[in-house]
Amino acid sequence: MPAPSNISTDTGKTPPPLSPAPRHWLAAVFADRVLRLLAAGTLVSSIGRGVFMTVTVLYLTFIVGLSVAEVAVVLTAASAVGVATSMLGGILADRVSARRLLVSFVAIEGLALACFPFAGSFWPAVVIACLVVGGNRGANTARSAIIGRAFTGSERVGARAVLRTVQNIGVAVGGAIAAVPLLINTPQAYYATTGVAAAATLASMFITVRLPGRVDAARHADSTRAPRGGRSVWKSPRYLALAVLSALFGLQFGLAEVGLPLWIAHRTDAPIVMVSILLVINTVLVIALQMPLSRGTHDLRRAGNVVAIAGITMALTCGIYSATAGVGPGLAVALLAIGMTAHTFAEILSSAGTWGLSYELAEPERVGEYQGMFAMAFSIGMMFTPGIMALTVIQNGMAGWVVLATIFLGSALGMTAIARRAAVNAGQPKT
Structure with missing residues (x-):
């Protein structure tokens, strides 16, 4: 398959070629601006994700007071919304600014995390969990589309590998932070920890908004209404x-x-x-x-x-x-x-x-x-x-x-x- 065009949508000129892939993943992060910003944003947001993954089930069970069956329904409903936003994020990334789309999904996820202290019963918990997971899955697809445009060939897989490495580091840090409410085991400790998760997620939004315009679809950048090429x-x-x-x-x-x-x-x-x-x-x-x-x-x-x-x-x-x-x-x-x-x-x-x-x-x-x-x-x-x-x-x-x-x-x-x-x-x- 031919590689995607590497034409900059900021200026219409061809950007400088990416540096040869460094041997160490940390060097790769600093070698390219797009990867640097994606890695920084992913690291910060993954800290919030690590907190959420660690405390969610226990929070819903011990603080909100949901039964095991109700927790299962909450998580299943959230996963179903994630299915829809995964595809929606990909479709929209070809039609609107992928940068703004990524920022929007991250904002939804972060604001929903901030609302978790208000999930005092079953239905608010369902709505908030759906927004958190939906925003996260949509953001992941937007990042994948950005990588597909910003890099070619081996650089794409290398970029995904870097982001997955960074993501694991962030999730590990988030999991360590989440140990605090597990030890203290009070509602206030859980509230404070979900606040940390929300703050980390929203902070990543201000990093990814600085991505260059060349990560957007050419159709959006050129403001044309010409049909897109390629088979559905x-x-x-x-x-x-x-x-x-x-x-x-x-x-x-x-x-x-x-x-x-x-x-x-x-x-x-x-x-x-x-x-x-x-x-x-x-x-x-x-x-x-x-x-x-x-x-x-x-x-x-x-x-x-x-x-x-x-x-x-x-x-x-x-x-x-x-x-x-x-x-x-x-x-x-x-x-x-x-x-x-x-x-x-x-x-x-x-x-x-x-x-x-x-x-x-x-x-x-x-x-x-x-x-x-x-x-x-x-x-x-x-x-x-x-x-x-x-x-x-x-x-x-x-x-x-x-x-x-x-x-x-x-x-x-x-x-x-x-x-x-x-x-x-x-x-x-x-x-």
């Missing part, structure tokens, strides 16, 4: 299949966040503190390895091969996790640590491979729409994750792990087949 994502069966398969493999995120904690609590003799330890293992490995393991995945064949390795690794990981049932606490802890290490490698490789494919197989003129579809499919998968985890590993044990392993391996090999066919059509030589 709804008319691209290959891309739709890629999005669906990627969403299926994305269940591995839900496994780490929902399935594994429940498995540890109900099916193993490992101490429950292993949930936190496994999160630390995952975060540290992603920060350390996302950048180096993402190199070269803009190449279609390499992206396909990387995803295949991720699928095989994830299938083996399911076997390791399943072996933790019925063994002593010490062995269960060791197996869980080994499993999370393999799980994280699969997560890193799959992310890198699907990033490359999601950009290289998209129509350059509709990068926002295509990224919106990709994000929407992922959001749909995450919405159904709790139910899928309950039906597989929690209720059916070994049989459930076999089903999950089959899903991971099958979806990965499907994406690999798409990548290889696309490489042949593009005339890429076999390596």
Whole structure:
């Protein structure tokens, strides 16, 4: 696929070429203005996100007083809104200023976080959670569209890897901040912490508003009403299949966040503190390895091969996790640590491979729409994750792990087949 135009929409002139990709991700952040601003904004907003992710369920349960069923409804409704805003953000990013769109979604998320102390009952909690998650998912899609326009080829995957590394750092910091209300356990502590989350999210808005005009769609920048080129994502069966398969493999995120904690609590003799330890293992490995393991995945064949390795690794990981049932606490802890290490490698490789494919197989003129579809499919998968985890590993044990392993391996090999066919059509030589 041809790369998107790198023509500046601020002046109509070609901007200076991006610096060669630095070897260290921190150097990459300072090498380009767009990446520098995106990284700074992502770091600050991720601190707020980390706080929100850590305290939300406990806040709704212990402070608002919702039942488990009501909390599940709140989170499901919020996820459903996130599905819609994921696609909406992508469509709008091709039609309006992506910078202003990103700022608008971040503002919605931040203001909604600031309203959490007023969520004193079920329905206000539903509305506020929907605004928070909707704003966050829309902002993520807008960022993806911005990356698609500001960078080309390997630079896109490198930029996504940098932002994911920065995001993990921010979420870790936010999680540490959220430990304060968990220790104090008073309504006032929760209110103050959600205020910190809101302030961090809104602060990121003032960073991203400084992005240059070249990240906007050419149609918006030129103020023309000419029809956009490129085929609609709804008319691209290959891309739709890629999005669906990627969403299926994305269940591995839900496994780490929902399935594994429940498995540890109900099916193993490992101490429950292993949930936190496994999160630390995952975060540290992603920060350390996302950048180096993402190199070269803009190449279609390499992206396909990387995803295949991720699928095989994830299938083996399911076997390791399943072996933790019925063994002593010490062995269960060791197996869980080994499993999370393999799980994280699969997560890193799959992310890198699907990033490359999601950009290289998209129509350059509709990068926002295509990224919106990709994000929407992922959001749909995450919405159904709790139910899928309950039906597989929690209720059916070994049989459930076999089903999950089959899903991971099958979806990965499907994406690999798409990548290889696309490489042949593009005339890429076999390596």
